[in-house]
Amino acid sequence: MTELAGKVALVTGGGQGVGQGVALALASEGVAVTITGRTLAKVEETARLITERGGKALPLEGNVKDAADLASMVDQTVATFGGLDILVNNAQEVPLGKLADVTDEAFLAGFESGPLATHRLMKLARPHMAARGGGTIFNFCSSAGIRWDMTGYGAYAAVKQAIRSLTRAAAAEWGAEGIRALTIAPHAESPGLKWWLENNPEEARAFFKTIPLGRIGKLEEDIGRAIVALCRQDLGYLTGATIPLDGGQANFD
Template identity: 35%
Template sequence: MSEFQDVRVVVTGAGRGLGRGIAETFARAGARVMLGARTLAPAEEAVAAIRAAGGVARAVECDVTRHADCTALIAATVEAYGGVDVLIHCAADIPHGGLGSVSDEKLETGLASIAKAAWWLLDAARPHMARAPGGGRFIAIGSVNGTVSVVPGMTAYGMAKAALLAFVRGAAIDVVGDGITVNAIQPGLIATDNARRVLGEEGLAAYGATVPAGRAGTPADIAHACLFFASPAAGYVTGASLVMDGGASLAPGSGGRGDILRDRLRAQVEG
């Protein structure tokens, strides 16, 4: 039997892309998954696919920029599955632009969807995760942008992701006494459906050529890291962040024209 059999998992931003990939991976591992998504139709399609493959999943409409929606998502999971063991915050409303080119509304939406939502979600789930067999797990999907690297024209997004990482470090201490771990994953460019739509396979291949690992990341790469942080094997890991960018942030000056391409591509679809 899988170590995730019947584990109760919440994933935000789960209707598409990286969030959907994470949800599907946990469902295949035997978990009972609640998909939170701002647009319900794609999440319901993901639920149907999970169920068709023999998994257990439900979906709830959730705009994580709203405190009430975050609280309602946790309440719906408790009602459906009896509790929450693992919470993965993947949703992000990405504010594109640098200083002077982002409206107050977009700046607030970015901060709320990325950093404030993490606070609201963990706060709501904390009493339930404290009762999770083997301990609760909170995993935030951050970014290398704003933390280990800088992408021109993405200052607002990088700031929000940096705030998320600060939350992970502080909250890890806040809830360690409840048996809950809090960790982050910091991806580079991930080859999601949206990335393929924007860049095409040729564009993704061109980006991959600038990465030391030789390719863009995949949702499966990030999902497998989530499985580790959610597993008993990671019970002694908290307040940590795992950079997953194929080594791109280790060699930012090695690509010449490739660096320019990489920055342009990441500015469009990173996260």
């Protein structure tokens, strides 16, 4: 038995990439995991991988831009597993491009799937976490928010930086209830990052030179296992912080 055995987690965007890596890592510690995503087949595959390893998983189809879907995710998680201890706000649509080229629709989709969905899910999770004596919330940002040259990343950075503010507020307002909130800024072998590397080869070469460890993080081993560590009591005094899991590239000071 591990320290996290019997805990319950909800991971959005768990059908692939970082979300899948986090879900697998948590499940390996005995955490029952709800995996949500827009494509049912993808979250079912993550659930299959978890159950194949002997873990517990609930795959749910849902869109984080839909408030009713978010409420259903939390309700079904609690009904199935009896509570909620860990929330991983991973799913996010990304509004990339120069400011003149980013449409209102793309920016709004980034906002609705990012800070608005994060805010909604945190509020939905809070009473269930408080009822169990506390919990841990993980929100995701990006080093794009602190780039010196923001060209092409302004809209994306704006929605991600808003998420950092929500994390700080949740840590301050809910700490007395035993709820911790952390922002994670990862570089990982996700489909989105792989696409960017393949489609921006020149920028990608320069990008790798800025990573002291010289590589992109592995989904389960580097990002997922770090989330596991952050859930344990050894790091139970840490809250409100932005934690870069990026091989030493970004400076969030």
